[in-house]
Amino acid sequence: VKRQKNDMADAEAIAEAVTRPTMRFVAPKAPQEQSAMMLHKVRLMLNRQLVMLTNAIRAHMAEFGIAAPVGRIGVDRLLKVIEDGTDERLPAAARQCLQMLVAQLSLVKQQILENDRQVLGLARSTELGRRLMEVPGIGPLVASALIACIPDPSVFRCGRNMAAWMGLVPRQNSSGGKERLGSITKAGNRYLRQMLFTGAMAVIRRAMQSTRRTWLVRLLERRKPKVAAIALANKNARIAWAMMMRGDRYREPMAIAA
Incomplete structure:
Protein backbone atom coordinates (compact mmCIF):
# COMPACT_ATOMS: atom_id res chain seq x y z
CA VAL A 1 0.00 0.00 0.00
CA LYS A 2 1.57 3.24 -1.12
CA ARG A 3 0.68 6.83 -0.36
CA GLN A 4 -1.38 9.01 -2.70
CA LYS A 5 -3.77 7.79 -5.38
CA ASN A 6 -3.25 8.81 -8.98
CA ASP A 7 -3.25 7.18 -12.42
CA MET A 8 0.46 6.40 -12.33
CA ALA A 9 0.27 4.73 -8.91
CA ASP A 10 -2.83 2.75 -9.99
CA ALA A 11 -1.11 1.54 -13.17
CA GLU A 12 1.95 0.50 -11.19
CA ALA A 13 -0.17 -1.43 -8.67
CA ILE A 14 -2.09 -3.20 -11.45
CA ALA A 15 1.13 -4.16 -13.23
CA GLU A 16 2.59 -5.54 -10.01
CA ALA A 17 -0.58 -7.50 -9.20
CA VAL A 18 -0.59 -9.14 -12.65
CA THR A 19 2.93 -10.50 -12.06
CA ARG A 20 1.95 -12.25 -8.84
CA PRO A 21 1.00 -15.91 -9.48
CA THR A 22 -1.24 -16.22 -6.40
CA MET A 23 -3.23 -13.05 -7.02
CA ARG A 24 -6.99 -13.66 -7.29
CA PHE A 25 -9.12 -11.63 -9.67
CA VAL A 26 -12.88 -11.10 -9.82
CA ALA A 27 -14.46 -12.90 -12.77
CA PRO A 28 -16.73 -10.67 -14.90
CA LYS A 29 -20.44 -11.46 -14.94
CA ALA A 30 -22.76 -11.47 -17.94
CA PRO A 31 -25.89 -9.27 -17.96
CA GLN A 32 -28.05 -12.37 -17.44
CA GLU A 33 -26.11 -13.27 -14.30
CA GLN A 34 -26.36 -9.72 -12.99
CA SER A 35 -30.11 -9.81 -13.62
CA ALA A 36 -30.40 -13.09 -11.70
CA MET A 37 -28.60 -11.59 -8.71
CA MET A 38 -30.89 -8.57 -8.88
CA LEU A 39 -33.84 -10.92 -8.35
CA HIS A 40 -32.25 -12.15 -5.14
CA LYS A 41 -31.36 -8.65 -3.92
CA VAL A 42 -34.90 -7.43 -4.57
CA ARG A 43 -36.24 -10.48 -2.73
CA LEU A 44 -34.12 -9.61 0.32
CA MET A 45 -35.38 -6.04 0.25
CA LEU A 46 -39.02 -7.16 -0.03
CA ASN A 47 -38.62 -9.57 2.88
CA ARG A 48 -37.15 -6.79 5.01
CA GLN A 49 -40.11 -4.59 4.12
CA LEU A 50 -42.49 -7.43 5.03
CA VAL A 51 -40.91 -7.73 8.48
CA MET A 52 -40.97 -3.94 8.96
CA LEU A 53 -44.65 -3.65 8.07
CA THR A 54 -45.61 -6.62 10.25
CA ASN A 55 -43.71 -5.23 13.23
CA ALA A 56 -45.25 -1.78 12.69
CA ILE A 57 -48.78 -3.22 12.69
CA ARG A 58 -48.05 -5.22 15.84
CA ALA A 59 -46.57 -2.19 17.63
CA HIS A 60 -49.41 0.17 16.73
CA MET A 61 -52.03 -2.38 17.73
CA ALA A 62 -50.26 -3.02 21.04
CA GLU A 63 -50.60 0.66 21.90
CA PHE A 64 -54.37 0.09 22.04
CA GLY A 65 -53.97 -3.07 24.10
CA ILE A 66 -54.54 -5.45 21.18
CA ALA A 67 -51.86 -8.15 21.06
CA ALA A 68 -51.57 -11.41 19.14
CA PRO A 69 -49.37 -14.54 19.25
CA VAL A 70 -46.07 -14.64 17.40
CA GLY A 71 -46.29 -15.95 13.86
CA ARG A 72 -48.48 -15.68 10.80
CA ILE A 73 -51.63 -16.72 12.67
CA GLY A 74 -51.19 -13.84 15.09
CA VAL A 75 -50.79 -11.33 12.25
CA ASP A 76 -53.94 -12.65 10.59
CA ARG A 77 -55.88 -12.04 13.81
CA LEU A 78 -54.70 -8.43 13.90
CA LEU A 79 -55.66 -7.93 10.25
CA LYS A 80 -59.19 -9.18 11.01
CA VAL A 81 -59.49 -6.63 13.80
CA ILE A 82 -58.40 -3.85 11.44
CA GLU A 83 -60.91 -4.94 8.79
CA ASP A 84 -63.76 -5.15 11.31
CA GLY A 85 -65.25 -1.65 11.35
CA THR A 86 -67.53 -2.53 14.27
CA ASP A 87 -64.62 -3.22 16.65
CA GLU A 88 -64.63 -0.22 18.98
CA ARG A 89 -61.16 -0.90 20.38
CA LEU A 90 -59.63 0.96 17.42
CA PRO A 91 -60.44 4.66 16.83
CA ALA A 92 -61.40 5.63 13.29
CA ALA A 93 -58.22 7.63 12.70
CA ALA A 94 -56.00 4.79 13.87
CA ARG A 95 -57.92 2.26 11.76
CA GLN A 96 -57.43 4.42 8.67
CA CYS A 97 -53.66 4.57 9.23
CA LEU A 98 -53.46 0.82 9.86
CA GLN A 99 -55.42 0.10 6.69
CA MET A 100 -52.67 1.93 4.76
CA LEU A 101 -50.08 -0.42 6.27
CA VAL A 102 -52.27 -3.43 5.50
CA ALA A 103 -52.51 -2.34 1.84
CA GLN A 104 -48.73 -2.06 1.64
CA LEU A 105 -48.35 -5.44 3.33
CA SER A 106 -50.67 -7.07 0.78
CA LEU A 107 -48.72 -5.52 -2.10
CA VAL A 108 -45.37 -6.69 -0.72
CA LYS A 109 -46.69 -10.25 -0.29
CA GLN A 110 -47.83 -10.32 -3.93
CA GLN A 111 -44.45 -9.02 -5.09
CA ILE A 112 -42.62 -11.66 -3.05
CA LEU A 113 -44.74 -14.42 -4.60
CA GLU A 114 -44.02 -13.09 -8.10
CA ASN A 115 -40.32 -12.84 -7.31
CA ASP A 116 -40.27 -16.44 -6.03
CA ARG A 117 -41.94 -17.62 -9.25
CA GLN A 118 -39.26 -15.90 -11.32
CA VAL A 119 -36.46 -17.39 -9.20
CA LEU A 120 -37.97 -20.89 -9.51
CA GLY A 121 -38.30 -20.51 -13.27
CA LEU A 122 -34.72 -19.27 -13.49
CA ALA A 123 -33.40 -22.27 -11.56
CA ARG A 124 -35.37 -24.74 -13.70
CA SER A 125 -34.43 -23.07 -16.99
CA THR A 126 -30.83 -24.37 -16.96
CA GLU A 127 -29.56 -27.93 -16.88
CA SER A 174 -2.09 -21.06 14.16
CA SER A 175 1.55 -20.49 15.00
CA GLY A 176 4.60 -22.52 15.93
CA GLY A 177 3.20 -25.73 14.51
CA LYS A 178 0.17 -25.59 16.80
CA GLU A 179 -3.23 -25.38 15.13
CA ARG A 180 -5.84 -23.10 16.66
CA LEU A 181 -9.20 -23.20 14.91
CA GLY A 182 -12.04 -20.89 15.84
CA SER A 183 -15.50 -20.13 14.52
CA ILE A 184 -16.25 -19.70 10.83
CA THR A 185 -14.56 -16.79 9.09
CA LYS A 186 -17.77 -15.28 7.61
Missing part, protein backbone atom coordinates in the same frame (compact mmCIF):
# COMPACT_ATOMS: atom_id res chain seq x y z
CA LEU A 128 -27.04 -27.03 -14.15
CA GLY A 129 -29.76 -25.50 -11.99
CA ARG A 130 -31.88 -28.65 -12.24
CA ARG A 131 -28.91 -30.81 -11.25
CA LEU A 132 -28.00 -28.59 -8.29
CA MET A 133 -31.57 -28.74 -6.95
CA GLU A 134 -31.14 -32.51 -6.54
CA VAL A 135 -28.77 -31.90 -3.61
CA PRO A 136 -30.58 -31.94 -0.24
CA GLY A 137 -30.37 -28.43 1.16
CA ILE A 138 -30.03 -26.73 -2.23
CA GLY A 139 -33.35 -25.44 -3.52
CA PRO A 140 -34.23 -23.03 -6.32
CA LEU A 141 -32.95 -20.02 -4.39
CA VAL A 142 -29.53 -21.50 -3.67
CA ALA A 143 -29.17 -23.07 -7.12
CA SER A 144 -29.93 -19.85 -9.00
CA ALA A 145 -27.72 -17.83 -6.62
CA LEU A 146 -24.80 -20.23 -7.13
CA ILE A 147 -25.07 -19.96 -10.90
CA ALA A 148 -25.31 -16.18 -10.77
CA CYS A 149 -22.54 -15.59 -8.22
CA ILE A 150 -20.08 -18.16 -9.59
CA PRO A 151 -20.14 -17.96 -13.40
CA ASP A 152 -16.74 -19.67 -13.63
CA PRO A 153 -16.12 -22.28 -10.90
CA SER A 154 -12.62 -22.95 -12.27
CA VAL A 155 -11.39 -19.83 -10.44
CA PHE A 156 -11.37 -22.09 -7.36
CA ARG A 157 -8.73 -24.80 -7.29
CA CYS A 158 -10.97 -27.16 -5.30
CA GLY A 159 -14.32 -27.30 -3.57
CA ARG A 160 -12.79 -26.40 -0.21
CA ASN A 161 -11.51 -23.15 -1.68
CA MET A 162 -15.03 -22.23 -2.74
CA ALA A 163 -16.35 -23.10 0.74
CA ALA A 164 -13.61 -20.94 2.25
CA TRP A 165 -14.57 -18.08 -0.07
CA MET A 166 -18.10 -18.33 1.33
CA GLY A 167 -16.74 -18.18 4.89
CA LEU A 168 -17.78 -21.74 5.81
CA VAL A 169 -14.40 -22.85 7.19
CA PRO A 170 -12.87 -22.29 10.66
CA ARG A 171 -10.82 -19.18 11.27
CA GLN A 172 -7.18 -20.08 11.85
CA ASN A 173 -4.88 -18.50 14.40
CA ALA A 187 -15.72 -14.15 4.63
CA GLY A 188 -16.85 -13.90 1.03
CA ASN A 189 -20.43 -13.98 -0.18
CA ARG A 190 -22.73 -13.46 2.80
CA TYR A 191 -25.93 -14.20 0.86
CA LEU A 192 -24.77 -17.61 -0.36
CA ARG A 193 -23.59 -18.50 3.13
CA GLN A 194 -26.98 -17.59 4.62
CA MET A 195 -28.89 -19.54 1.99
CA LEU A 196 -26.73 -22.66 2.35
CA PHE A 197 -27.08 -22.50 6.14
CA THR A 198 -30.87 -22.14 5.91
CA GLY A 199 -31.07 -25.11 3.54
CA ALA A 200 -28.84 -27.16 5.84
CA MET A 201 -31.08 -26.43 8.83
CA ALA A 202 -34.08 -27.71 6.86
CA VAL A 203 -32.22 -30.95 6.13
CA ILE A 204 -31.21 -31.29 9.79
CA ARG A 205 -34.83 -31.00 10.95
CA ARG A 206 -35.69 -33.98 8.75
CA ALA A 207 -32.55 -35.90 9.74
CA MET A 208 -33.39 -35.63 13.44
CA GLN A 209 -36.65 -37.48 12.74
CA SER A 210 -35.03 -40.13 10.57
CA THR A 211 -33.83 -43.58 11.65
CA ARG A 212 -31.13 -43.84 8.97
CA ARG A 213 -27.58 -43.80 10.31
CA THR A 214 -26.11 -41.21 7.96
CA TRP A 215 -23.01 -39.16 8.71
CA LEU A 216 -25.25 -36.20 9.55
CA VAL A 217 -27.17 -38.17 12.18
CA ARG A 218 -23.90 -39.33 13.73
CA LEU A 219 -22.61 -35.75 13.70
CA LEU A 220 -25.76 -34.52 15.46
CA GLU A 221 -25.04 -36.97 18.27
CA ARG A 222 -21.75 -35.14 18.98
CA ARG A 223 -22.43 -31.54 17.95
CA LYS A 224 -25.17 -28.95 18.26
CA PRO A 225 -27.59 -28.56 15.34
CA LYS A 226 -26.20 -25.20 14.19
CA VAL A 227 -22.63 -26.53 14.19
CA ALA A 228 -23.81 -29.51 12.15
CA ALA A 229 -25.63 -27.11 9.80
CA ILE A 230 -22.37 -25.27 9.08
CA ALA A 231 -20.67 -28.60 8.37
CA LEU A 232 -23.47 -29.60 6.00
CA ALA A 233 -23.41 -26.18 4.30
CA ASN A 234 -19.66 -26.60 3.78
CA LYS A 235 -20.21 -30.05 2.32
CA ASN A 236 -22.98 -28.82 0.00
CA ALA A 237 -20.72 -26.02 -1.24
CA ARG A 238 -18.01 -28.54 -2.11
CA ILE A 239 -20.55 -30.85 -3.76
CA ALA A 240 -21.89 -27.93 -5.80
CA TRP A 241 -18.37 -27.05 -6.98
CA ALA A 242 -17.74 -30.65 -8.10
CA MET A 243 -21.06 -30.79 -9.96
CA MET A 244 -20.41 -27.44 -11.65
CA MET A 245 -16.91 -28.48 -12.71
CA ARG A 246 -17.52 -32.08 -13.81
CA GLY A 247 -21.13 -32.00 -14.95
CA ASP A 248 -22.07 -34.90 -12.65
CA ARG A 249 -25.42 -35.54 -11.02
CA TYR A 250 -25.92 -35.83 -7.28
CA ARG A 251 -25.46 -39.32 -5.83
CA GLU A 252 -27.16 -40.13 -2.54
CA PRO A 253 -24.60 -41.38 0.05
CA MET A 254 -24.98 -44.84 1.52
CA ALA A 255 -26.32 -45.17 5.05
CA ILE A 256 -23.77 -46.11 7.73
CA ALA A 257 -24.28 -49.47 9.41
CA ALA A 258 -25.15 -49.19 13.10
Whole structure:
Protein backbone atom coordinates (compact mmCIF):
# COMPACT_ATOMS: atom_id res chain seq x y z
CA VAL A 1 0.00 0.00 0.00
CA LYS A 2 1.57 3.24 -1.12
CA ARG A 3 0.68 6.83 -0.36
CA GLN A 4 -1.38 9.01 -2.70
CA LYS A 5 -3.77 7.79 -5.38
CA ASN A 6 -3.25 8.81 -8.98
CA ASP A 7 -3.25 7.18 -12.42
CA MET A 8 0.46 6.40 -12.33
CA ALA A 9 0.27 4.73 -8.91
CA ASP A 10 -2.83 2.75 -9.99
CA ALA A 11 -1.11 1.54 -13.17
CA GLU A 12 1.95 0.50 -11.19
CA ALA A 13 -0.17 -1.43 -8.67
CA ILE A 14 -2.09 -3.20 -11.45
CA ALA A 15 1.13 -4.16 -13.23
CA GLU A 16 2.59 -5.54 -10.01
CA ALA A 17 -0.58 -7.50 -9.20
CA VAL A 18 -0.59 -9.14 -12.65
CA THR A 19 2.93 -10.50 -12.06
CA ARG A 20 1.95 -12.25 -8.84
CA PRO A 21 1.00 -15.91 -9.48
CA THR A 22 -1.24 -16.22 -6.40
CA MET A 23 -3.23 -13.05 -7.02
CA ARG A 24 -6.99 -13.66 -7.29
CA PHE A 25 -9.12 -11.63 -9.67
CA VAL A 26 -12.88 -11.10 -9.82
CA ALA A 27 -14.46 -12.90 -12.77
CA PRO A 28 -16.73 -10.67 -14.90
CA LYS A 29 -20.44 -11.46 -14.94
CA ALA A 30 -22.76 -11.47 -17.94
CA PRO A 31 -25.89 -9.27 -17.96
CA GLN A 32 -28.05 -12.37 -17.44
CA GLU A 33 -26.11 -13.27 -14.30
CA GLN A 34 -26.36 -9.72 -12.99
CA SER A 35 -30.11 -9.81 -13.62
CA ALA A 36 -30.40 -13.09 -11.70
CA MET A 37 -28.60 -11.59 -8.71
CA MET A 38 -30.89 -8.57 -8.88
CA LEU A 39 -33.84 -10.92 -8.35
CA HIS A 40 -32.25 -12.15 -5.14
CA LYS A 41 -31.36 -8.65 -3.92
CA VAL A 42 -34.90 -7.43 -4.57
CA ARG A 43 -36.24 -10.48 -2.73
CA LEU A 44 -34.12 -9.61 0.32
CA MET A 45 -35.38 -6.04 0.25
CA LEU A 46 -39.02 -7.16 -0.03
CA ASN A 47 -38.62 -9.57 2.88
CA ARG A 48 -37.15 -6.79 5.01
CA GLN A 49 -40.11 -4.59 4.12
CA LEU A 50 -42.49 -7.43 5.03
CA VAL A 51 -40.91 -7.73 8.48
CA MET A 52 -40.97 -3.94 8.96
CA LEU A 53 -44.65 -3.65 8.07
CA THR A 54 -45.61 -6.62 10.25
CA ASN A 55 -43.71 -5.23 13.23
CA ALA A 56 -45.25 -1.78 12.69
CA ILE A 57 -48.78 -3.22 12.69
CA ARG A 58 -48.05 -5.22 15.84
CA ALA A 59 -46.57 -2.19 17.63
CA HIS A 60 -49.41 0.17 16.73
CA MET A 61 -52.03 -2.38 17.73
CA ALA A 62 -50.26 -3.02 21.04
CA GLU A 63 -50.60 0.66 21.90
CA PHE A 64 -54.37 0.09 22.04
CA GLY A 65 -53.97 -3.07 24.10
CA ILE A 66 -54.54 -5.45 21.18
CA ALA A 67 -51.86 -8.15 21.06
CA ALA A 68 -51.57 -11.41 19.14
CA PRO A 69 -49.37 -14.54 19.25
CA VAL A 70 -46.07 -14.64 17.40
CA GLY A 71 -46.29 -15.95 13.86
CA ARG A 72 -48.48 -15.68 10.80
CA ILE A 73 -51.63 -16.72 12.67
CA GLY A 74 -51.19 -13.84 15.09
CA VAL A 75 -50.79 -11.33 12.25
CA ASP A 76 -53.94 -12.65 10.59
CA ARG A 77 -55.88 -12.04 13.81
CA LEU A 78 -54.70 -8.43 13.90
CA LEU A 79 -55.66 -7.93 10.25
CA LYS A 80 -59.19 -9.18 11.01
CA VAL A 81 -59.49 -6.63 13.80
CA ILE A 82 -58.40 -3.85 11.44
CA GLU A 83 -60.91 -4.94 8.79
CA ASP A 84 -63.76 -5.15 11.31
CA GLY A 85 -65.25 -1.65 11.35
CA THR A 86 -67.53 -2.53 14.27
CA ASP A 87 -64.62 -3.22 16.65
CA GLU A 88 -64.63 -0.22 18.98
CA ARG A 89 -61.16 -0.90 20.38
CA LEU A 90 -59.63 0.96 17.42
CA PRO A 91 -60.44 4.66 16.83
CA ALA A 92 -61.40 5.63 13.29
CA ALA A 93 -58.22 7.63 12.70
CA ALA A 94 -56.00 4.79 13.87
CA ARG A 95 -57.92 2.26 11.76
CA GLN A 96 -57.43 4.42 8.67
CA CYS A 97 -53.66 4.57 9.23
CA LEU A 98 -53.46 0.82 9.86
CA GLN A 99 -55.42 0.10 6.69
CA MET A 100 -52.67 1.93 4.76
CA LEU A 101 -50.08 -0.42 6.27
CA VAL A 102 -52.27 -3.43 5.50
CA ALA A 103 -52.51 -2.34 1.84
CA GLN A 104 -48.73 -2.06 1.64
CA LEU A 105 -48.35 -5.44 3.33
CA SER A 106 -50.67 -7.07 0.78
CA LEU A 107 -48.72 -5.52 -2.10
CA VAL A 108 -45.37 -6.69 -0.72
CA LYS A 109 -46.69 -10.25 -0.29
CA GLN A 110 -47.83 -10.32 -3.93
CA GLN A 111 -44.45 -9.02 -5.09
CA ILE A 112 -42.62 -11.66 -3.05
CA LEU A 113 -44.74 -14.42 -4.60
CA GLU A 114 -44.02 -13.09 -8.10
CA ASN A 115 -40.32 -12.84 -7.31
CA ASP A 116 -40.27 -16.44 -6.03
CA ARG A 117 -41.94 -17.62 -9.25
CA GLN A 118 -39.26 -15.90 -11.32
CA VAL A 119 -36.46 -17.39 -9.20
CA LEU A 120 -37.97 -20.89 -9.51
CA GLY A 121 -38.30 -20.51 -13.27
CA LEU A 122 -34.72 -19.27 -13.49
CA ALA A 123 -33.40 -22.27 -11.56
CA ARG A 124 -35.37 -24.74 -13.70
CA SER A 125 -34.43 -23.07 -16.99
CA THR A 126 -30.83 -24.37 -16.96
CA GLU A 127 -29.56 -27.93 -16.88
CA LEU A 128 -27.04 -27.03 -14.15
CA GLY A 129 -29.76 -25.50 -11.99
CA ARG A 130 -31.88 -28.65 -12.24
CA ARG A 131 -28.91 -30.81 -11.25
CA LEU A 132 -28.00 -28.59 -8.29
CA MET A 133 -31.57 -28.74 -6.95
CA GLU A 134 -31.14 -32.51 -6.54
CA VAL A 135 -28.77 -31.90 -3.61
CA PRO A 136 -30.58 -31.94 -0.24
CA GLY A 137 -30.37 -28.43 1.16
CA ILE A 138 -30.03 -26.73 -2.23
CA GLY A 139 -33.35 -25.44 -3.52
CA PRO A 140 -34.23 -23.03 -6.32
CA LEU A 141 -32.95 -20.02 -4.39
CA VAL A 142 -29.53 -21.50 -3.67
CA ALA A 143 -29.17 -23.07 -7.12
CA SER A 144 -29.93 -19.85 -9.00
CA ALA A 145 -27.72 -17.83 -6.62
CA LEU A 146 -24.80 -20.23 -7.13
CA ILE A 147 -25.07 -19.96 -10.90
CA ALA A 148 -25.31 -16.18 -10.77
CA CYS A 149 -22.54 -15.59 -8.22
CA ILE A 150 -20.08 -18.16 -9.59
CA PRO A 151 -20.14 -17.96 -13.40
CA ASP A 152 -16.74 -19.67 -13.63
CA PRO A 153 -16.12 -22.28 -10.90
CA SER A 154 -12.62 -22.95 -12.27
CA VAL A 155 -11.39 -19.83 -10.44
CA PHE A 156 -11.37 -22.09 -7.36
CA ARG A 157 -8.73 -24.80 -7.29
CA CYS A 158 -10.97 -27.16 -5.30
CA GLY A 159 -14.32 -27.30 -3.57
CA ARG A 160 -12.79 -26.40 -0.21
CA ASN A 161 -11.51 -23.15 -1.68
CA MET A 162 -15.03 -22.23 -2.74
CA ALA A 163 -16.35 -23.10 0.74
CA ALA A 164 -13.61 -20.94 2.25
CA TRP A 165 -14.57 -18.08 -0.07
CA MET A 166 -18.10 -18.33 1.33
CA GLY A 167 -16.74 -18.18 4.89
CA LEU A 168 -17.78 -21.74 5.81
CA VAL A 169 -14.40 -22.85 7.19
CA PRO A 170 -12.87 -22.29 10.66
CA ARG A 171 -10.82 -19.18 11.27
CA GLN A 172 -7.18 -20.08 11.85
CA ASN A 173 -4.88 -18.50 14.40
CA SER A 174 -2.09 -21.06 14.16
CA SER A 175 1.55 -20.49 15.00
CA GLY A 176 4.60 -22.52 15.93
CA GLY A 177 3.20 -25.73 14.51
CA LYS A 178 0.17 -25.59 16.80
CA GLU A 179 -3.23 -25.38 15.13
CA ARG A 180 -5.84 -23.10 16.66
CA LEU A 181 -9.20 -23.20 14.91
CA GLY A 182 -12.04 -20.89 15.84
CA SER A 183 -15.50 -20.13 14.52
CA ILE A 184 -16.25 -19.70 10.83
CA THR A 185 -14.56 -16.79 9.09
CA LYS A 186 -17.77 -15.28 7.61
CA ALA A 187 -15.72 -14.15 4.63
CA GLY A 188 -16.85 -13.90 1.03
CA ASN A 189 -20.43 -13.98 -0.18
CA ARG A 190 -22.73 -13.46 2.80
CA TYR A 191 -25.93 -14.20 0.86
CA LEU A 192 -24.77 -17.61 -0.36
CA ARG A 193 -23.59 -18.50 3.13
CA GLN A 194 -26.98 -17.59 4.62
CA MET A 195 -28.89 -19.54 1.99
CA LEU A 196 -26.73 -22.66 2.35
CA PHE A 197 -27.08 -22.50 6.14
CA THR A 198 -30.87 -22.14 5.91
CA GLY A 199 -31.07 -25.11 3.54
CA ALA A 200 -28.84 -27.16 5.84
CA MET A 201 -31.08 -26.43 8.83
CA ALA A 202 -34.08 -27.71 6.86
CA VAL A 203 -32.22 -30.95 6.13
CA ILE A 204 -31.21 -31.29 9.79
CA ARG A 205 -34.83 -31.00 10.95
CA ARG A 206 -35.69 -33.98 8.75
CA ALA A 207 -32.55 -35.90 9.74
CA MET A 208 -33.39 -35.63 13.44
CA GLN A 209 -36.65 -37.48 12.74
CA SER A 210 -35.03 -40.13 10.57
CA THR A 211 -33.83 -43.58 11.65
CA ARG A 212 -31.13 -43.84 8.97
CA ARG A 213 -27.58 -43.80 10.31
CA THR A 214 -26.11 -41.21 7.96
CA TRP A 215 -23.01 -39.16 8.71
CA LEU A 216 -25.25 -36.20 9.55
CA VAL A 217 -27.17 -38.17 12.18
CA ARG A 218 -23.90 -39.33 13.73
CA LEU A 219 -22.61 -35.75 13.70
CA LEU A 220 -25.76 -34.52 15.46
CA GLU A 221 -25.04 -36.97 18.27
CA ARG A 222 -21.75 -35.14 18.98
CA ARG A 223 -22.43 -31.54 17.95
CA LYS A 224 -25.17 -28.95 18.26
CA PRO A 225 -27.59 -28.56 15.34
CA LYS A 226 -26.20 -25.20 14.19
CA VAL A 227 -22.63 -26.53 14.19
CA ALA A 228 -23.81 -29.51 12.15
CA ALA A 229 -25.63 -27.11 9.80
CA ILE A 230 -22.37 -25.27 9.08
CA ALA A 231 -20.67 -28.60 8.37
CA LEU A 232 -23.47 -29.60 6.00
CA ALA A 233 -23.41 -26.18 4.30
CA ASN A 234 -19.66 -26.60 3.78
CA LYS A 235 -20.21 -30.05 2.32
CA ASN A 236 -22.98 -28.82 0.00
CA ALA A 237 -20.72 -26.02 -1.24
CA ARG A 238 -18.01 -28.54 -2.11
CA ILE A 239 -20.55 -30.85 -3.76
CA ALA A 240 -21.89 -27.93 -5.80
CA TRP A 241 -18.37 -27.05 -6.98
CA ALA A 242 -17.74 -30.65 -8.10
CA MET A 243 -21.06 -30.79 -9.96
CA MET A 244 -20.41 -27.44 -11.65
CA MET A 245 -16.91 -28.48 -12.71
CA ARG A 246 -17.52 -32.08 -13.81
CA GLY A 247 -21.13 -32.00 -14.95
CA ASP A 248 -22.07 -34.90 -12.65
CA ARG A 249 -25.42 -35.54 -11.02
CA TYR A 250 -25.92 -35.83 -7.28
CA ARG A 251 -25.46 -39.32 -5.83
CA GLU A 252 -27.16 -40.13 -2.54
CA PRO A 253 -24.60 -41.38 0.05
CA MET A 254 -24.98 -44.84 1.52
CA ALA A 255 -26.32 -45.17 5.05
CA ILE A 256 -23.77 -46.11 7.73
CA ALA A 257 -24.28 -49.47 9.41
CA ALA A 258 -25.15 -49.19 13.10
